[in-house]
Amino acid sequence: MNAVWRASRAAVRHRRLQTFVIGLVVLCATTTVLLGLGLLTAASAPFDKAFDQQRGAHTVAVFDLGDASRAQLARTARRPGVEAAAGPFGQAVLDMPEDWLWMAPGSLSVVGRADPDGPVDRIRLLEGRWVGAPGEVVVNWPVGGTPGPGLLGTELKARGAPTLTVVGFATSMSKSAGAWVSPEEMDRLRPTTAQMLYRFTNAATEQQLRTGLTTATAELPADSLTTAQSYLALKRAFSAQADAYLPFMTLFGVLGLVLSALIVGNVVSGAVVSGHRHIGVLKSLGFTPRQVVAVYLTMVCVPALVGCALGVLVGNAVAGPVLRAAFSGIETGSASIGVSWWPSAVCLLSMPALVVVAALIPAVRAHRLSAAQAITAGTAPRAGRGLRVQRRLGGTRLQRAVSLGLGQPFARPGRSLLTMAAIVLGVATVTLTTGLTSTMVAYEKAGKSDGAARIQVQADTSTRGRAAPEASDRQTEQRLRSLPGADRVTARALTKVSLSGAAQTVFANFYRGDTQDLASAIVEGHWPAGAGEAAAGPAFLRQHGLSVGDRVTVRLNGRQAPVTIVGELMEGNAQALDFDWRTLAELDPTPQAAEYTIRLAPGADPQRCVEAIGAADPALRPTLLRSDNAATTTVVGFSSVFTVLLTAVAALGVFNTVLLNIRERRRDLGMLKSIGMIPRQVMVMTVSSVAALGVVGGLLGIPLGIAAHRLVVDHVGVVSFPESMKQVWHMPQLAALILSGVIIAVLGALVPARSAARLTIAEVLHNE
Structure with a gap:
């Protein structure tokens, strides 16, 4: 060895x-x-x-206490198929009228638990302590890190409920609640529903979860189960x-x-x-x-x-x-x-x-x-290999150097096939990246094809008078429309609502004004045009098992409204629905816009408009929106990097092939030079030997790259690309892609071709 x-x-x-x-x-x-x-x-x-x-918890189930008692719910923990259970815990939905701890106003799901431990859904405390007395609350912090101890002691003032003091922050992978209070505090809130947390012996699929829940609740009164949340939906969202x-x-x-x-x-x-x-x-x-x-x-x-x-x-x-x-x-x-x-x-x-x-x-x-x-x-190929093709090429009108070069791949067919396969993959990679770039650029420009600047204006509702919120809201919108250069203005209200069939609250966006840009992002159906209509992104629809045409019930401030999903957005928050403003008017008698988006007319000065907004109302916080998109930058950036690397590797494969061919044909080169072939003709012959492989590789690599592009864009779960963004191929672009195979081949052949051209006759004819 x-x-x-x-x-x-x-x-x-x-x-x-x-x-x-x-x-x-x-x-x-x-x-x-x-x-x-x-x-x-x-x-x-x-x-x-x-x-x-x-x-x-494999399933977070919420029951109506008017239909099922706590004792009946507790007995479900001993049903067949239930591995472990926790509860029943009283559950109430609080109405938060203003922003709290950077959270949107709206519904807050609160559960009463004596301690964070238990057989199911052990709450992990991140900051502070657990609730120990009435009037205290622990808030769910759903993202990594902690909000910091400085926010402990913050008071949460819900409409029609006692004031709660934040004593801790915690997280639950089951997302069983937005906050937790003591059982005594929950009794003061007079809950009408109770929560049960189940772990089943078989919980690998949605069907097994449904079977386990059906078995566990078989002895309960009909219609006592109001909502059931699957952990598989949470995993998909994650x-x-x-x-x-x-x-x-x-x-x-x-x-x-x-x-x-x-x-x-x-x-x-x-x-x-x-x-x-x-x-x-x-x-x-x-x-x-x-x-x-x-x-x-x-x-x-x-x-x-x-x-x-x-x-x-x-x-x-x-x-x-x-x-x-x-x-x-x-x-x-x-x-x-x-x-x-x-x-x-x-x-x-x-x-x-x-x-x-x-x-x-x-x-x-x-x-x-x-x-x-x-x-x-010898180092030369076996006699007779490829000579028939070379003779036929020699009888054409092609230059002698070109015909000799085109015949060389047939002398080593196995090596030529490997080299061409490398070029095919290189062209396929270039084609895939070109398609992805075109798709992502079109996606980034969706709704912004005019290139107009946009300004986002945050409304600080806590500093504005609330005596006549509707008038103040409308006046603000009209003031923004009167700004120099303002073309379109869209108002948005953000809140959290309860959704039928979901234990967790979801975000709700309510839009008013010029929504043409938003409507352009619809890939199926239409933009909500009235009360009781909503649109959502593909991630939201998939995680909640919904599709265009389905109906759900939305609850806010003790009111509820039936809503029909009328449109699927190109993208969207996995936990958010978009509505028309008239739906908000049915759920909240005093709706307030929290944000405005201004699209400026072509040629307008964005900085001047920003300064005008600040001077008009100190409670408004304008921000000039940037056109960059993190997903677009990431996909295009990494695709480009890998394309350069893989193209370089393919070119190096060509380089190695040409170098080996030159070494094997040293005697042939010496003979050709001795009968008058000049260095430029040697380079042409060497480059021609792989240029044909580049053309064939380009023709074969383009369909492969197009198929790979379609495979990628059809399986991006968070974005539903319309067909117009998938059909990005045009004849000039395809012609350029065919040339990419030739470019890869020529780049790989140039250096060894120059070295072959510089060899002297004495050097190449030297006996090895």
Whole structure:
């Protein structure tokens, strides 16, 4: 083994180009695979781990106390299929008239619990302490970190309820409540509903959850169950945005893996062919066939291990920003978001194994060669291979250098196919990135195609008089419309409402005024045009099991209104519904806008408008909206980076192929130069030998890239792209993409072509 290692180390030093190509290919592939696995892990494992640690509830069920007593509810814990249960806990919905702790006004679900522990849904205390007396409340903090001890002691003043003092902040992975009070305080609130928390023995699917809940509540009066929330819906909400990044990360990972196998196989195959005499020397020195195979496998594995290790380091460094983008705005609770250890371990073990498998077949060729055959074999291809094609090309009107170059791929068909496959994947990657960029740019410009500037104005309702809120609200809107340069004004009220079938409250956006830009984001149905109509994004509809045309009941301030889902938005908050202002008027007699959006006319000065708003009313806080989009920046940025890397790898594969061809054809080059071929013709011949492969690779890679683009955009769960954003291909663009295959091939061939052109006749004819 010592001799094998010395021979392998010497081969690595002498074949620096091949070593560099293998290391770079494996580095790029490892990085993309690690990012894909990291996202996949973060999209599920953190939730499952935190959920299990807190003994999260598989189902949060709310019952009407007028139909079922507390004793009847307690008996459901002993029903078949119930692994554990907690409750019944009294539940009430408070009406918060103003912003509280940066939360929107509206409904607040409060549950009475004596302590945070229990067999189901153990509440994790983040700051302060648990409630110990009436008048105290612990607020649910659904995101990572803590709000800070400075907010302890804040008073919450709900309409028609006693004032509550915040004594702690906590989090529940079950999202069973917005806040918790003591049972004594809950009795003062006179709850009409009670909450039961269940864990079932079988809870892997929605069907099993429904079966378990039906069995547990079989002895209760009919219609006593008002709402039931599944933990699977919470898990989908947790991973929704991360899942959106998985398709394109997975595709780039697969492209990197396949490209790695092709390039490594090509490089090692070329190393075996060009190293015939080296193999013969090794065997004549006493190396057995297995030792020769070990030399070539070790020669490949050394750079592969280095590239894999560097790829793991780069992947872990890049994973942080990717995960922050993927989980931005998501309620993560106590789940710790980060890259687990096992994706790194998988990459460190699997990538070198993949390289070994890719290199094994060409390395076996070294096993079969005898010492005499290897030493006496020339470096040129076998006589007669490809000559028929070259003769036919020679009879055409093409320049002699071009016809000779076009015939060279047929001399080594296996190597040419591997090179063309690398070009196909490179073109497919460029096509995929081009399509994604076009789609994401169109998505970012949705509703903003006019390029007009927009100003968002926050209304500080706590500093404005509330004697006549409707008049004040309307006056503010009219004042904004009269500003210089103002074209359209949209008013928005934000509140939290209770939704039938959901234990948690959801955000509700109510719009008034010029909603043309909002309506342009509808991909199915239409924008809400009156009372009782709503629209939502694909994530909200999927997590709540709704679709366009379904009806739900919305509750606010003790009032309720039936609402029909009339439109699906291109995107939207997974916990928010959009309504027309007239729906709010049915739920709240004194609606107030919390925010206004002003679209400026073309040529208007945004800064002047911002200054005018501040001077008109100090209670208004204007902000100039930026047109950038985090999702667009992330997708386009990482797609571009991986495209550059994979294209460079494909070009390096071409580089290696051309270099091997030149080494094999040194005698031919010397003969051609001796009969008058000039350096420029040598370059043309060399570049032509791969240009045809580039054209064919472009023609084959474009459909593959288009199919990959459609696969990605059709499986982005948080965005529903309209067909106009998917059909981004046009003839000039497709023609340019065909040229990308030629560009990849030419870029890879230029450097070795120049070196071939500079060779002297004496040098190329020197007997090896």
